[in-house]
Amino acid sequence: MAPIAAPEMLNPGVEDVLADTKTHQGVPPPQDQTMVINMGPQHPSTHGVLRLVLEIDGESVVSLAPDIGYLHTGIEKTCEAKFYQQVVPLTDRIDYLCPMTNNLAYCLATERLLGLEIPERAQYLRVLLNELTRIQSHLVWLGTHAMDIGALTVFLYCFREREEILRIFEAVAGQRMMTSYFRIGGVSMEPPLDFHKQVQNFLNIMPDRVQQYEDLLTANPIWMGRLKGIGLLSAADAIALGVTGPPLRASGVDWDLRRDMPYSGYEKFKFNVPVSNDCDVFARYAVRMDEMRESVKICQQALDGMPEGRIVADAPKIMLPDREQMKTQMEALIHHFKLVTEGFGVPAGEVYQAVESPRGEMGYYVVSDGTAKPYRVHMRNPSYASLQALETMCKGRLLADVVAVIGSIDIVLGEIDR
Amino acid sequence: MDAALTGIGAVFEAHADNAAVKALSELATDAKFDRGELTITVSRENIIAACEAVRQAGYTFLEDVTAVDWYPSEPRFQITYHILSMALKTRVRLAVRLNGDDAVIDSIVDVWPSANFYEREVFDLFGVRFSGHPNLRRIMMPEDWQGHPLRKDYPVEGYR
Structure with a gap:
């Protein structure tokens, strides 16, 4: 089969992405009968914006490299700025x-x-x-x-x-x-x-x-x-x-x-x-x-x-008080005001908590420096x-x-x- | 909540039977047992050896590699590895501290291939380099992005 298109004509960066799989997995360099194709990021079966760079020989896959980051919103950074x-x-x-x-x-x-x-x-x-x-x-x-x-x-x-x-x-x-x-x-x-x-x-x-x-x-x-x-x-x-x-x-x-x-x-x-x-x-x-x-x-x-x-x-310094209490008790009102304006301090330390999500192990790594905002929140996603x-x-x-x-x-x- | 144990002496004495403690008795430079979680600090030269040692001890599953930026204190970066033992039903956290002006550490891709993406993420968002990594490129941010967003001296709103 004649070469169909040179990789660089299809998409810049394709070779970079492929380098991932080649160096690490020991795949031989592409012969002239292989073809590099893009799948996604707009593709109905990628369940979102996943881009795959595939190297195929006829119909069979020689190598495959996922390219992600299209939905990166910086949630971990945002967490550090919130109570x-x-x-x-x-x-x-x-x-x-x-x-x-x-x-x-x-x-x-x-x-x-x-x-x-x-x-x-x-x-x-x-x-x-x-x-x-x-x-x-x-x-x-x-x-x-x-x-x-x-x-x-x-x-x-x-x-x-x-x-x-x-x-x-x-x-x-x-x-x-x-x-x-x-x-x-x-x-x-x-x-x-x-x-x-x-x-x-x-x-x-x-x-x-x-x-x-x-x-x-x-x-x-x-x-x-x-x-x-x-x-x-x-x-x-x-x-x-x-x-x-x-x-x-x-x-x-x-x-x-x-x-x-x-x-x-x-x-x-x-x-x-x-x-x-x-x-x-x-x-x-x-x-x-x-x-x-x-x-x-x-x-x-x-x-x-x-x-x-x-x-x-039962932790009035952490939980917002009941609405009823807030309107009838001075102490509850003060707690409400403090919690809403200043949040609550969390003792310094680090914790990794993993739960079984429908997709696998979802882990939250939360680091506190003793203040009212998390110092670092990291999610380990399945x-x-x-x-x-x-x-x-x-x-x-x-x-x-x-x-x-x-x-x-x-x-x-x-x-x-x- | 039990008080935290800090220091090699206290932790290694209280948890002498722990498989990770036994495996890392030579390599540990610091240790902590807090809120039911064991953290062992090793020096950066020993990270591959430490990973091999805990893997031999039954901690076969690398869950996560991430970093914490303690800017402006030095050593600035804390690289954190969470490693799970399915047989022992417990996990250990390895920590390595890196100076801000020399944020380089050996990649553990050869021990656990799954470290590939995790280390790329730390490189992308913190600017810590992993020597020996097969493909150390940005993974979340665009290729031409300037700076490393999860560093503490990077503004939350970004540079505009």
Whole structure:
């Protein structure tokens, strides 16, 4: 095959990006029959603004280099200029498909810096909403992943159930996506009166709905043909490349932070951690489908066992006072004024708090120098690490499989670029 | 909340059974045990050796590499490595302090390939160089960006 285009004609910087993979992975220099193509940043199957520079030989991928940063908003820098409590709404915007998980990781980290005890009711609410978030995120993943493969119907079914969850979020927090419902020290307000009924209705229908998706996809010959044996990632590679979450468990590593290093009271809940040894895209699909079922179980336990009591810690120097108290008690008014104008100081120290987000290990590293603003907030995001494994999974495979593999690691560019 | 333990003597005595403490008994220059988290400081010459040692001790999963800028105090940069042991269900934090005028450290890409992106991010946002890194280019900011935004002497609003 004759050379189609010189790389420099396609896009400046392409060779720089390719240098990454060549020097590190030991790929031979391009022969004259390979072609360099750009995929993204505006491409429907890259789930955001991911740019991939692919070197292909005919239809098979010789090397692949992700180019990111198109959504970089400098959230880590912004955090340093805000009071601790004001950082919570920023964390929603990192991973917009699991806002509650981000809220939780940040709040837990800061609470550990402060040494705050969180009431049990708040912990249960947090667990319940986190599992709903996981189902909601997996539904978006399933719908878009299936759409990438060509199964367009599933998308509508998934968004039907996602809508139910977003309605619950709206009832609880007043927002569908950027909920900012958690606070350092608890949650922002009592859930509405029909919350229990609303969640119970959803939990009643959800197991059947998961079965519906499975009926549409699991035994479908096209679905199996596109997913089985594709995007292989061994357990050793997954660990070396920092992959976490469902892709790690689909590579046979039995590791889930909710069970193995529990936080926010997860040790009180009984659930299974789905694991598969097939290491391919289909295994990741199967693991996530089972995770949705397990999440429903956790939600049910949280709903049934939800204790009564306070929803915020008893710490007047940190939590905003009740509105009623603020208007009737001098002390509460002073606390309110001080908290709003000056924030609260956090004892110096550093904390790394990791939680299991729908995509894997979401870690918040918060450093305090004793003042009212965080000295440094760093997020360790699961998609960022998983993206590094993309080349290992795609090399030597067909170009069309790249789309399936991207879908299978469930990337969210908001959290990659921050 | 238990009081923090600081100093090699106190930490290594209280946590003598800890696998990371055993592995780094030769290399550590400082140690801290605070809020249930173990931090061990090593000198920058020893970072690869320290990573190899903790990996041998069962800390097989590199979670994160990041930095903290303690400007204007010196040594200015703190490079932080969070390393997880899935078998022991615990993690250790390695820290290295670097001077602002000589912010260079060995890359640990050969120990953990996942360090590739993390180190590029630290280079991009803090301007710390990693020698031996296969592709030390900006990752978040545009290629022609001036300055390193997460440094403390870089204004939050940027230069305009």
